[in-house]
Amino acid sequence: GDSVTQMEGPVTLSEEAFLTINCTYTATGYPSLFWYVQYPGEGLQLLLKATKADDKGSNKGFEATYRKETTSFHLEKGSVQVSDSAVYFCALSLNTGGFKTIFGAGTRLFVKA
Amino acid sequence: KAGVTQTPRYLIKTRGQQVTLSCSPISGHRSVSWYQQTPGQGLQFLFEYFSETQRNKGNFPGRFSGRQFSNSRSEMNVSTLELGDSALYLCASSPGAAIPPYEQYFGPGTRLTVT
Secondary structure, three states: OOEEEEOOOOEEEEOOOOEEEOEEEEOOOOOEEEEEEEOOOOOEEEEEEEOOOOOEEEEOOEEEEOEOOOOEOOEEEOOOOHHHOEEEEEEEEEEOOOEEEEEOOOEEEEEEO | OOOOEEEOOEEEEOOOOOEEEEEEOOOOOOEEEEEEEEOOOEEEEEEEEEOOEEEEEOOOOOOEEEEEOOOOOEEEEEOOOOHHHOEEEEEEEEOOOOOOOOOOEEOOOEEEEEO
């Protein structure tokens, strides 16, 4: 079945460090891929998206590239800030006559000053 | 545009009771999806509604039901509450177009505690 696997957390980094959160997926069909972020006590916010192979989604310094050959959508940021501390979810969406969105388990990121 | 709103934000219920949660999507969005978020199971898809019709359903028992009104507002109902139903219930809206990306915009959630 369709699934998303992302690296387990928590991930703890110092401010200005490089961030990578790995995400791989399994899907029947051609999914759209997303990264969502959840800050404490809030709902999910869309961080970035990609709809086809080799598309690069980017927002707020975060980037991820849709890699069809490796079925991956890894999240990267060159220099993290304390304010980036949150839980990050990788997700895929398919149109199966209705929307179907599968989320990864989430990766908690802590950034220390 | 106003974002997705959910009411109430917090709710405490007793086992065996029923509960109704409400979601108002972004203006113009016709698709509303519901998710259950728990520490153990993560984010699990409940169902999706589009133009008052349920288009997709997750693997939850029949105690979980929903509906959508003509103005796209949606409600979900959980009957005969169990302790395991304690969770954050998230609503997400989407334009509902049949072409990608199928991005969703989430509300702040309703925190349900069953005692």
